[in-house]
Amino acid sequence: MQMPLSGGHKFGVASSPIRSRAPNLVMAELETISLSQLLEVDPQAMKELEDAATLQGFFYLDLRGSETSRTLRDVDECVETAGEFYAMPFEEKLGYDIDKLGMHKLNGSLLERLMNDLHAIGISVLRALSLVLRIPVERSLEMSHRHHCSSTSALGVLKYPRLWAESPQLGHGAHTDVGSLTLLFCSEPGLQILDPKTDQWAYIRPKDGHAIVNVGDSLRFLSDHRLRSCLHRVVPPVEGKITDRLSCACFLRPELDAVFMDDTGKSWKSVDWHDGKYKMFRAPTEKQQQDSVLTGKAGFLGSWCPDSIWSA
Numbered sequence: 001m002q003m004p005l006s007g008g009h010k011f012g013v014a015s016s017p018i019r020s021r022a023p024n025l026v027m028a029e030l031e032t033i034s035l036s037q038l039l040e041v042d043p044q045a046m047k048e049l050e051d052a053a054t055l056q057g058f059f060y061l062d063l064r065g066s067e068t069s070r071t072l073r074d075v076d077e078c079v080e081t082a083g084e085f086y087a088m089p090f091e092e093k094l095g096y097d098i099d100k101l102g103m104h105k106l107n108g109s110l111l112e113r114l115m116n117d118l119h120a121i122g123i124s125v126l127r128a129l130s131l132v133l134r135i136p137v138e139r140s141l142e143m144s145h146r147h148h149c150s151s152t153s154a155l156g157v158l159k160y161p162r163l164w165a166e167s168p169q170l171g172h173g174a175h176t177d178v179g180s181l182t183l184l185f186c187s188e189p190g191l192q193i194l195d196p197k198t199d200q201w202a203y204i205r206p207k208d209g210h211a212i213v214n215v216g217d218s219l220r221f222l223s224d225h226r227l228r229s230c231l232h233r234v235v236p237p238v239e240g241k242i243t244d245r246l247s248c249a250c251f252l253r254p255e256l257d258a259v260f261m262d263d264t265g266k267s268w269k270s271v272d273w274h275d276g277k278y279k280m281f282r283a284p285t286e287k288q289q290q291d292s293v294l295t296g297k298a299g300f301l302g303s304w305c306p307d308s309i310w311s312a
């Protein structure tokens with residue numbers, strides 16, 4: 001994402017006397033589930049996981065503990081390195097064009113190790129979900145996410161520039177995730193869910209040592225639509241903040257050939273669902289609006305409005 005090169009800050013204090021500077025922060029209440037308790041198949045943790053994944057589709061995964069401390073450190077290092085990359089001049093960054101680098105994006109031991117560790121954590125969550133949903137072993141969720149099989153799984157550090165008047169489209173539009181599980185690490189607010197408990201947009205508060213985990217479309221479909229793929233979006237960092245927001249996300253997605261049925265009963269290969277949805281992410285707004293693939297609701301884009309993130 002590129003920073004605008006010039007221009008003022010429309011929502012600065014002097015030019016915006018009618019708005020309070022206090023951001024209008026409605027916070028979502030999410031379950032916190034401990035990874036180590038899931039690994040021990042603790043009945044309480046398993047029940048909480050089932051409730052969270054079926055009702056909200058979002059939860060905190062507590063990764064504090066000796067086995068995962070390396071992963072948390074690697075996430076920090078990855079974000080720091082990406083921050084240095086984002087700080088490079090635009091022309092220099094063009095040398096790292098994601099579309100040209102293609103399959104060779106994932107090289108270097110830190111990225112590979114982090115991706116492997118996060119994949120393993122995701123598989124543990126899938127295993128627990130297969131158990132609580134009583135999915136027969138031969139159709140278990142982890143069976144369509146085998147480590148040695150090709151998938152579109154990805155690891156990324158996403159940058160959200162702070163709010164600028166010239167780019168009201170900044171942030172990340174409302175969507176459900178295309179894949180199975182997203183494990184997100186961030187230290188700044190900005191992520192919002194359309195909370196199924198209240199039907200209102202609510203911020204997710206970042207929590208140290210925890211991943212924010214959410215269910216994506218593919219997992220919803222693979223679970224016979226029992227798990228919820230919750231709508232979410234990212235609004236830009238709020239007025240008064242100096243720095244941009246960085247988040248690190250691991251997108252765990254099924255094997256390319258995994259097959260599932262969408263809400264209309266149409267059968268898809270995982271890779272085709274992925275490619276079709278990504279095409280829509282890149283489409284003009286008018287086209288997105290006519291389709292339901294991004295948000296699950298035709299005609300609903302769920303766009304944020306600058307006024308809604310500050311108190312009146």
Ligand SMILES: O=C(O)CCC(=O)C(=O)O
Nearest residue numbers: 158172177191234247249
């Ligand atoms: O960066 C975030 O907070 C969320 C990103 C997200 O929802 C996505 O990339 O699918």
Ligand SMILES: [Fe+2]
Nearest residue numbers: 175176177232
């Ligand atoms: Fe997302």
